[in-house]
Amino acid sequence: MKLRGRHVVLSLVLFVFGFLGSYSFQITKEHAQIVQMSEQEWEKDFFYRQQLIQMEEKNRKLQEKVDNYRKDINQLEQAFGDDEAKIKTLVNEKKKLQMITGELPIQGSGIKLSLKDSAYIPSEENVNQYIVHDRHVQLVINELYSAGAKAIAINGQRIYKDSFVNCVGPVISVDGNQYPAPFEIEAIGDPESLQTSLELTNGVVDILVNDNIEVKLETMERVQMDAKIS
Amino acid sequence: MWLPAIFLIIGISLGLLTDITISDQYSNYLSIAILAALDTLFGGIRAHLDRTFDQKIFVSGFLFNIGLAVLLTFIGVKLGIDLYLAAVFAFGVRLFQNIAIIRRRLILQKNTEKQDN
Numbered sequence A: 001m002k003l004r005g006r007h008v009v010l011s012l013v014l015f016v017f018g019f020l021g022s023y024s025f026q027i028t029k030e031h032a033q034i035v036q037m038s039e040q041e042w043e044k045d046f047f048y049r050q051q052l053i054q055m056e057e058k059n060r061k062l063q064e065k066v067d068n069y070r071k072d073i074n075q076l077e078q079a080f081g082d083d084e085a086k087i088k089t090l091v092n093e094k095k096k097l098q099m100i101t102g103e104l105p106i107q108g109s110g111i112k113l114s115l116k117d118s119a120y121i122p123s124e125e126n127v128n129q130y131i132v133h134d135r136h137v138q139l140v141i142n143e144l145y146s147a148g149a150k151a152i153a154i155n156g157q158r159i160y161k162d163s164f165v166n167c168v169g170p171v172i173s174v175d176g177n178q179y180p181a182p183f184e185i186e187a188i189g190d191p192e193s194l195q196t197s198l199e200l201t202n203g204v205v206d207i208l209v210n211d212n213i214e215v216k217l218e219t220m221e222r223v224q225m226d227a228k229i230s
Numbered sequence B: 001m002w003l004p005a006i007f008l009i010i011g012i013s014l015g016l017l018t019d020i021t022i023s024d025q026y027s028n029y030l031s032i033a034i035l036a037a038l039d040t041l042f043g044g045i046r047a048h049l050d051r052t053f054d055q056k057i058f059v060s061g062f063l064f065n066i067g068l069a070v071l072l073t074f075i076g077v078k079l080g081i082d083l084y085l086a087a088v089f090a091f092g093v094r095l096f097q098n099i100a101i102i103r104r105r106l107i108l109q110k111n112t113e114k115q116d117n
Helices: A002-035 A039-101 A134-146 A191-198 A204-210 B002-017 B024-050 B055-079 B084-116
Strands: A106-116 A151-154 A165-168 A171-174 A177-179 A183-188 A214-225
Touching (some): A106 A134, A134 A151, A134 A204, A191 A204, A191 A214, B024 B084
Antiparallel strands (some): A106 A214, A151 A183
16 A cells, blocks of 8 residues: 555656656747757848848839839820820811911802903993903902901912912903903802901992992802912 | 556656647746756655655655746746756756766665675
């Protein structure tokens, strides 16, 4: 009984001791992998970590740069878009101006005025009193321009800023091209205002009629003129 | 003699199988407790060879040594001094002494047995 008691005590102590020992062993084994690092490994670890940090910093900076560039690109694209819109409006304006100066064909509503030599010329009178002269045509053209005509053509030939109209005997020369009567003057613009301005009392039509010229005025839905060939 | 061996094996396997992890600051306590247990064990073996073995002294020594070592470590941690080194030193010295005595006794025992023959 005494022997057995001794054994029980011994086994109890050994049990506790074994438990503690193996438990401690297990714990140190688990921790060893993490904790036990040689100086060199530490240095390496530190070095790589430092490198990683540097790389991340670098990455961050580069990313910032990329963002900035993206912003710049966006702004440039916006600017390009604006420029394009501007250019579009400018091109449209240029087209309009070119149409007016005659570098491009033009079409639109307008009026047609035909001037004809008088059909009846009394024999005792001077024939010059009864035919259309360059000044009549010039008068009409000036009146039309001041009434807001965009483009004018005489017998299908457009009048430009440097065009000239003059009399060469019975015909009228427009920029060197001779046309006989009747003269058909076409003008593009607001038909109503053009017509009204021509038909003013003591206006152009009255003057022409007084000069024994047969005047025929009609509004046109659509007048077309070609571009200057140069 | 097989009962202590079985209990030792059970203790070891239980220690290996337990999956509880304790934080690093308590591993000090564990190591000092192990040292105390080891010291008590060898002390018991020596007492057995001296034929002065006493169960009460053995068990109380076992528990008391472990408790004192842990208490010392605890105080050391609280005070910021490595007081557990004192326990380590004391137990280490006693451990070596006990082992030396045990060795001597065993050798002497063998020699006397030889002389008897």
